[in-house]
Amino acid sequence: MVTNRLTALAEPVAHAGFAMDFLWAFLLLVILLVGWALTLLGMPGNWLIVAAAIVFVLIVPAESVVGIGWGVVVALVALAALGEIIEFLAGALGVGRAGGSRRGAVLALAGSLAGGLLGLFVGLPIPVIGPVLAAVLLAGAGAFAGAVLGERWKGRPLDDSLRVGRAAFWGRLAGTAAKTAVGALMVVVTLIALIA
Numbered sequence: 001m002v003t004n005r006l007t008a009l010a011e012p013v014a015h016a017g018f019a020m021d022f023l024w025a026f027l028l029l030v031i032l033l034v035g036w037a038l039t040l041l042g043m044p045g046n047w048l049i050v051a052a053a054i055v056f057v058l059i060v061p062a063e064s065v066v067g068i069g070w071g072v073v074v075a076l077v078a079l080a081a082l083g084e085i086i087e088f089l090a091g092a093l094g095v096g097r098a099g100g101s102r103r104g105a106v107l108a109l110a111g112s113l114a115g116g117l118l119g120l121f122v123g124l125p126i127p128v129i130g131p132v133l134a135a136v137l138l139a140g141a142g143a144f145a146g147a148v149l150g151e152r153w154k155g156r157p158l159d160d161s162l163r164v165g166r167a168a169f170w171g172r173l174a175g176t177a178a179k180t181a182v183g184a185l186m187v188v189v190t191l192i193a194l195i196a
Contacts, residue, residue, distance in 0.1 A: 018065070025066040025194055028056045032187045039083070039183035040176065041116050041135040046080040046183045053190060068193040076186050083182035087175035094171020095147060100164035104150030108143040108168040115142025136176060143172035 031052040038045030053073050062069040091112075095105045119138030124130035147168035151161035 021060050021064045021066050024056060024060050028052055028190070028194070032190055036180070036183045036187050037132065040132055040180045041120055041139070043116070046083050046179065046186060049183065049186050049190070050076045050080050066194050068190065072190065072193040075189055079182055079186050079189070083179040086182065087179040090175030090178060091143070091168070091171045094167040094169075094174070095164060098164040098167035099160070100147060100151060100167065101154050101156075103154055104147045104161075104164050104168070107146035107150035107153075108165075108172070109146070111142035111144070111146025111149070112139040112168075112172050113142070115139045115145075118142075136173070139176065140169045140172045144169040 032049055035045035035048035035052065038048060050073070053068065053076050057068060057070060057073055060067050091109065092105060095108060100108075116135045116139035119133075119135035120131050122131075122134055122138070124134045126133065144165040148161045148165035151164045152158070156164075
């Protein structure tokens, strides 16, 4: 009789743990989408995905129905690092191929971050995706402006500076696209781990 009462008391507790695991999984999914959107804006969203996965693994046991385990976290870290390398190389190759200076590359990076933030807050008059498009376009425009400013500061002629600026613009867009694609892959890997 005592055993029956203990079993009856334990069932809601076990059920609450099961429900909490799914609540944590839902919150992880929300953070995955926010992280992916931040990556699109040029922010470190892929690393937010990694951090969320680490917290999730610490909270939800791997043997849970929605547990993901440390192997998934390692895969996410590798993918996030790959995204950073691709983004850096795309931007650097754009400026470097056009013969840009280090100063132009640094100012292109600073301009792209400032442009991305400005675009996020200014937005375009398009529902839902307006701020995202504005952030991407203004990040590219900021890279262009920063590269041109850096090259002019180095004393380069305007035509050469504009050529480097165009390369910084397209390099920034290519890098953002590649890093965002890696972020989408990170989301897919995590989702597969959650449902597998």
